[in-house]
Amino acid sequence: MTAVEAQPEVKEIGRDRRRKEDARLITGRTRWTDNISLNGMLHLAMVRSPFAHARITTVDTRAAEESPGVVGVFTGEDLADTQGACINAWAITTDQVTPAHTPLPIDRVAFAGETVAVVVARSAAEARDAAELVEVDYDELPAALDLKEAAEATPENGGALAHPDLGTNKSALWRFDSAEAGTGGNVDEAIAVARTDGIVLEREYRQQRLIPAFMEPRSVVVDPTGEQITVWSATQIPHILRFALAATTGVPESKIRVIAPDVGGGFGGKLQQTPEEMVAFAVARRLGKPVKYTETRSESLLSAHHGRDQWQKLTLAATKDGHVTGLKVELLADLGAYVALVGGGVPVLGAFMFNAIYKFPAYQFSCQTVLTNKTWTDAYRGAGRPEATYAVERLMDELAAELGKDPLEVRELNWIKHEEFPFTTVAGLEYDSGNYEAATARAKELFGYDDLRAEQRRRRDAGDTVQLGIGVSTFTEMCGLAPSRVLGQLNYGAGGWEAASVRMLPTGKVEVITGASAHGQGHETAFSQIVADRLGVPFEDVEILHGDTQVVPRGMDTYGSRSLVVGGEALVRAADKVLEKAKPIAAHLLEASVDDIEFSNGRFGVRGTDQGIALTEIATASFAAHNLPDGVEPGIDADATYDPVNFNFPHGTHLCAMEVDTETGETRMRKYTCVDDIGVIINPLIVSGQVHGGLVQGIAQALWEEAVYDEAGTLVSGSFADYLLPTAADTISFDIDHTTSPATSNTLGTKGVGEAGTIASTPAVVNAVVDAVRHLGVDDIRMPCTPERVWNAINRAGSGGGTVGAAAPHFDESTGMSGNVDRTTGGNEA
Amino acid sequence: MIPAQFDYVAPTTVEEALAALRQYGDDAKLLAGGQSLLPVLRMRLNAPEWIIDLGRIDSLRGVREDGDAIVIGAMTPHSVVGSDPLVAQHAALVTKAVAELADAQIRHRGTFGGALAHADPAGDLGGPVRALDAEFVIAGANGTRTVSADDFFVDLFETAISEDEILTEVRIPKHTGWGAHHEKMVRVAHQWPICAVAATARVEGGTIADIGIGLANMGNTPLRAGGVEEALRGQPATEDSVRAACARAAEGTSPPSDLNGSADYRNHVVQVMCRRAVMGALEGAGA
């Protein structure tokens, strides 16, 4: 670690800096991938399967080839030798069943929307026109669609198999048992005891399928001209993409440069090595010309990976006074048609979080991942942790209801007390810091908890049409993916470190290189603040470079709330190394002993004198190298790579008040308060943005968003008319605040915030909706809580039923004004 | 999203537009505000060879008074209709429905005539024009004809306008002094209604003298809640009578089942919404 004694006075950290990247991002005057145009560039359009599962019998490309402007049409067979493969980086078990995933399949499609052929033309419009002329003959195969049915299907019982040659839809079964791991007791025993003398809650929750729906559709440009092949892609993972391109196509890694220029959102949805990138790469190499592919919004909703999609079976055991004695979790997780890059690892990330902030003495988790003929699933904001948090926070409310106690009281009974940190959980993680009492107390006060409870009672007593419910979610999450050793133990294909370099330019400006490649989060601003403070240079003088494998040779990219806590720590260490290198030069130039040199505010001074020299002057001096101490190399630039020793654990108390119209089932948010403890805050404005956006995304899962397939396996919610993304008009103004327990696992004391709002808010909202109508006999409502589901839950037994899958989308042939289309009812999800 | 190629004309008179329609026939589509047509073209659900843009025909734009009616030009944008004082005074139901239609951007571009000609059963304007007994003026080769709201809506996305005709204006009999209320259920703000009830009523001495109720997204066309109207005419303007009458709101409906709700649910909720809409209208009428 650093040998520098004095740190510069804190000026930038904690400051509400406006994001320096916003002007260019918001006006679009920047390098979005689709803005890049190269000489002689050709355009691609994809031909996609309309069927969920079918054998490709013939592909007739003749008409398309003759269409104006068309340069070529390629099928999977045409590119068989060069197209590479989409990889799964995380086989969660050694016997995981992983279907081969060729970017353009050769003889069979496994989901509706899968690429079948690619048309290359001089303009995007010509490519699109010609794509319609490609004639593909399919033999439809039975499609595995329903998750539970798919899990049961075998060749013997005739159930549909997503990949018949594999003989099963089951991909992997991942287990954790605290008794076996030595981290806790035996769950089955705890449940048995509770059955005779205690409380056992058995619940089943559905995590509906969601679509990440980032703002910028995915786009890729590949330029094979010159010695290297350059790939620009709207991706979160330029470094991983470069590795995957090289590893699966045989092109040497040194011949590939991947650039993620400005990227317009991802939420995990761009944490993928996509078939489209692979196809563009293959076509550019084949033709020797630059090519571009930009998906349409419809293609994005259809084929970019989806998220969530689990059935969660939960058994919670507790004593009669509300102490939880054990939790058993059995998940079914829908992988879709292929095991994506992280794929089956997503639910495994949740495995460590079902015990949340609580001291459960016994815990057991199992997850069966299942292949189906639907769009593949992978990380989506929170990745595994929202699912876990939802389940446990719903259960804690249910336990409180069972006991007739306040849900906050039951939580407090079970949570880790602030004086008990660091605390090793039943899932084997060590929580470094936290203070659930403080966050909860502040949240209750801000929310006006007692007044709202009183109003709730009044409305209940009066039998009001509109009832009020209060939902609680006291969440934690694991951030900062991830200690490489842990990833190794989990069989993940890479490490979890991050790299940074600090380059002191001769003019006194600072270039910072980070392997954490941003896609809208504001890294450039926050990282500049950190470096400006550390080196005592003006914020404006720091430039953050990222997202280009040629500029940033090593990096693990951005996901899992890791950028600040892992990437930021790497930055701090690189900056400290710069100071270490500069110090002997300072001593030399000041003609003083190194031991007498101290650093503050960007200057090295001689202790007890007013003599000093600025770091930037040393940068210049070391560049000129005219007068350096003997044996000191010119240059004070430094690199650092940081491998975290632990995750870190932001937490927070979220309180939500929902009104429910009992006559219609409509819901309306009345108040939302959250107090998050994310450690030391670098930029409060950016944090607010992350929290607000995160909350809306989580609320949207509770109330609005759902990817729905019909009985043929077609995505019905394939446009924004049917996939309901909220806008500002649908949200209220949130009350947010923070308590601070600095993380002990990094120098800055920071914790992740990118996913916090999304993870915490979903159960808070559903808990509030259920709470509003619990006195009417409701104990669950399936997400999204549509008016119909809420109304059904009040008026009929159960949790409101599935979504009608076979309904017509708003935009279909009938909207196309070409005669009548039957809009009859379809089946309900089992 | 790139539509298939098309050619484009922008006539400046209705006559020229009609001539263009005759010339290109089946291969042409009229373009109003484009808020429904453009998504359809871009998703390639339709690929006309000609687009005839009505945007430069000034005579199709604006709101005027004509005796007992107010007249809304087909190309008048929603935002103009929504803020027009004549509409607010004589057809308040339209003002209220337009205020909730889609979002500000779409209201700025989308047009009154375009929305009605599009005849989306989930459109917000079908209910009000039925409740208000509007008339549709349609121009064709042989001059103009007028069609009642009851006859205008034929089926899903199908109206009485023939392929060689243009909707020029909508005439709404003045409902001066009538109360009006639009009840719209959506899950997110920019959505078409899951169900909407448009009610307008005139009250005389505590009695419902006359009432019109239109329903959106309760069948293949906008519907009129005739049973409820019948049950309420001449009845006291009280919650009890309204509650009883609105139990008939689902009579004769055939609502869709879709991602936002089943037909059963719509048949339930339309009764609640009808009651609220009528109560709102009665309140507005001074009951």
Ligand SMILES: Cc1cc2nc3c(=O)[nH]c(=O)nc-3n(C[C@H](O)[C@H](O)[C@H](O)COP(=O)(O)OP(=O)(O)OC[C@H]3O[C@@H](n4cnc5c(N)ncnc54)[C@H](O)[C@@H]3O)c2cc1C
């Ligand atoms: C995101 C979104 C949300 C929306 N939400 C709602 C909503 O909540 N409620 C609602 O009611 N509507 C909604 N709409 C639709 C909106 O009202 C449109 O403006 C309307 O449906 C079409 O009007 P337009 O002027 O844009 O017509 P266009 O899209 O230009 O035309 C629609 C159709 O009508 C035909 N047509 C247009 N004018 C004439 C004419 N004078 N004579 C004959 N035929 C003609 C066209 O040929 C075309 O077939 C929404 C639209 C969008 C994009």
